[in-house]
Amino acid sequence: MSVLRPLDKQPGLNTATILLVGTEDALLQQLADAMLKEDCASELKIHLARSLPLPSDVNRPRIDLIMFVVNLHSKYSLQNVEESLRHVDATFFLGKVGFLAMGAGQESHCSIHRNTVTKLANTYRSPLFFCDLEREGFRATVAQRLVRMLQICAGHVPGVSALNLLSLLRSSENPAPEDL
Amino acid sequence: MSVNQQDLDPDSTTDMEDITDAEEKLIKECEELWKDMEGCQKKLSLVGTETLTDSNAQLSLLIMQAKCLTAELSQWQKESPESKFQKLRVDLELVLSTVQSKNEKLKEDLEREQQWLDEQQQILESLNVLHNKLKQQVVTFSESRVFDELNTKMHDIKEYKEKLLITLGEFLEDHFPLPDGNVKKKKKNVKESTAQLITLHEILEILINRLFDVPHDPYIKIRDSFWPPYIELLLRNGIALRHPEDPTQIRLEAFHQ
Numbered sequence A: 001m002s003v004l005r006p007l008d009k010q011p012g013l014n015t016a017t018i019l020l021v022g023t024e025d026a027l028l029q030q031l032a033d034a035m036l037k038e039d040c041a042s043e044l045k046i047h048l049a050r051s052l053p054l055p056s057d058v059n060r061p062r063i064d065l066i067m068f069v070v071n072l073h074s075k076y077s078l079q080n081v082e083e084s085l086r087h088v089d090a091t092f093f094l095g096k097v098g099f100l101a102m103g104a105g106q107e108s109h110c111s112i113h114r115n116t117v118t119k120l121a122n123t124y125r126s127p128l129f130f131c132d133l134e135r136e137g138f139r140a141t142v143a144q145r146l147v148r149m150l151q152i153c154a155g156h157v158p159g160v161s162a163l164n165l166l167s168l169l170r171s172s173e174n175p176a177p178e179d180l
Numbered sequence B: 001m002s003v004n005q006q007d008l009d010p011d012s013t014t015d016m017e018d019i020t021d022a023e024e025k026l027i028k029e030c031e032e033l034w035k036d037m038e039g040c041q042k043k044l045s046l047v048g049t050e051t052l053t054d055s056n057a058q059l060s061l062l063i064m065q066a067k068c069l070t071a072e073l074s075q076w077q078k079e080s081p082e083s084k085f086q087k088l089r090v091d092l093e094l095v096l097s098t099v100q101s102k103n104e105k106l107k108e109d110l111e112r113e114q115q116w117l118d119e120q121q122q123i124l125e126s127l128n129v130l131h132n133k134l135k136q137q138v139v140t141f142s143e144s145r146v147f148d149e150l151n152t153k154m155h156d157i158k159e160y161k162e163k164l165l166i167t168l169g170e171f172l173e174d175h176f177p178l179p180d181g182n183v184k185k186k187k188k189n190v191k192e193s194t195a196q197l198i199t200l201h202e203i204l205e206i207l208i209n210r211l212f213d214v215p216h217d218p219y220i221k222i223r224d225s226f227w228p229p230y231i232e233l234l235l236r237n238g239i240a241l242r243h244p245e246d247p248t249q250i251r252l253e254a255f256h257q
Helices: A025-037 A075-085 A114-123 A136-153 A162-171 B014-046 B054-079 B082-175 B200-213 B228-236
Strands: A015-021 A043-049 A065-071 A097-102 A128-130 B240-242 B249-252
Touching: A015 A025, A015 A136, A025 A043, A025 A065, A025 A136, A065 A075, A065 A136, A075 A114, A097 A114, A097 A136, A114 A128, A114 B054, A136 A162, A162 B054, B082 B200, B200 B228, B200 B249, B228 B240, B228 B249
Parallel strands: A015 A043, A015 A065, A065 A097, A097 A128
Antiparallel strands: B240 B249
16 A cells, blocks of 8 residues: 555554654654653554655554654755655545654754745645754653644544644644745 | 343342443444444545645645535534534634734734834944944044153153253353363472363263262262362362262262152
């Protein structure tokens, strides 16, 4: 199965699964650890991948949320994410995909401009978070946000659907004039 | 829901029955929901996949999102009564208005602070400019003035010194000339000095130079070239002093101390 589909399997009991896609293995691992430390009523499963497509021989649970992690210091990481996006089914983008940009704090090392990532997120109508994953405090904050988002995307929060959340997150951003 | 169990003892097992009834009900509901889900799952797996490219992503996603939102909205309206919605809407509107007013206030504060900062910076800049100007003035001013003052002082003093020396020389020449050769002592046993006599001016020069060259030992030996009456003159008027232990040595009185 080379294309990821959101509802291809039955969900696990009280389980929410997130897939983190990015080239920064060590930092993704640290983010995963931070997320597991959060209090959560549901059981969390975190999958890490360098890129998509995922190997098809592995038996994995249904994925509820995909976060693409882009390192603003490395053009390769952006390329990697752009290529991985082609292996995601369109229905995933109804609130079950997010982008996380790291390294915005050190302007001098950034080889990708903020606007590039913002445009990418706008093109795929998905939320964009900025976080310096190397700082523990910021990492814990973004881990908290991701856990809440994941719970909603897995349907564990009654009354809020992934699409609702998406509308809430997107309405705070005005579309850029060049998009109109 | 019809009860399947046989009631053996209606009175004592009523509560237990209710609980088990409720449990059974729930379990049945869950199973039905699960069956529905499996049905939906099958339908979904029949739907084809579609991937996006950058060019078509926005439009197709917007259309898809709009469709799904309307579907969700109709689902919501079917399920829950209007009142729940309204309460939620009222609460949200309240939150929205408070957040908006806070936002406005913050913007105003920010503007005010920004203006204040700009004014302060302007003041700082003009003060800096003024400060630099004054600093330059003071430095250049005082340096050159002191330098000029010292120069003129030096010049004046040098001139004055020259004038004094000239006046002294003239005065000494006029009033204390060297004696002519024809003053001779009658007594033959007094030896006439054959050394060339030097003027009083020169004697004084020697004394002055000695006093300033060697201040700790300003004495000079009385030489034959000194005309004795002049020596007496200097000694008697307190201009020169004898050495306390050696009568052949004299020094200039230290008028400057």
